[in-house]
Structures are given as structure tokens and as C-alpha cells.
Amino acid sequence: MTYTFNKSNNKLIERIIDDNYIQLNHLSLDQGDNIPEHITDSNVYLIIVKGHMKLILDLQNTCNHSEGSIINIPYNINIYTFERGTGILDFFVVKSQIPENLKVN
Numbered sequence: 001m002t003y004t005f006n007k008s009n010n011k012l013i014e015r016i017i018d019d020n021y022i023q024l025n026h027l028s029l030d031q032g033d034n035i036p037e038h039i040t041d042s043n044v045y046l047i048i049v050k051g052h053m054k055l056i057l058d059l060q061n062t063c064n065h066s067e068g069s070i071i072n073i074p075y076n077i078n079i080y081t082f083e084r085g086t087g088i089l090d091f092f093v094v095k096s097q098i099p100e101n102l103k104v105n
Helices: none
Strands: 012-020 022-029 034-039 046-048 052-057 061-066 070-073 076-082 091-095
Touching: 022 034, 046 052, 046 061, 052 070, 052 091
Parallel strands: none
Antiparallel strands: 012 022, 022 091, 034 076, 046 070, 046 091, 052 061, 052 076
16 A cells, blocks of 8 residues: 655645554644644654754653654653744654553563
8 A cells, every 4th residue: 555645835734544553644844833732642753854843852851853863752751842943844753553552462
């Protein structure tokens, strides 16, 4: 199966895959835009393909990341994400299985 995503220079949030194994979202944020503060509901990977991102994790750790970065954020972490003021931020969010769906042997 092949999936597609939009290429945009405007704010965009799109869900590409949502199945039992992963959720894959594509986001483009305009200069100064943000994703509201929230608690991660699964293991998350952020893949930055364009721009610069500022992350605040658990309301204390501030990190700056640029295109080419892949960031892992564990389950149940408070996260606040925003574009760092340099133009368009384009990134993918990959969520692995949420904990209640994982099989434990």
C-alpha cells in the first residue's frame, strides 16, 4: 500500500495512517504556531523534515531541534511543541501502539 501527504507552506495537520500498529500524522506549522500542551498517549517519534522546532518536555526540559532530527518522546510525558520563529516547520509524528494494546508475555 502507498500513502501520500500534502506539501504545504501553510498550517496543516493531516492523519496519514491510523491502524492497530501505528498512527502517522503530518504537520506543517507557520512561523510562531504551536501544538497545545498535552500528555503523550503512546510512545512518539517526531521526524523533522523542514524548519526548527522547540520542545518543552514535562514543563522543564527545553530542547531545540532542526530538520533531519528524529526525537523519541516516551509514553505519558507532558509535551509542548512550537515553531521556533524561522519559517515553516514541517514534521511527522509517529505513534507506536498505545500501552493498553501491547501484548505482554
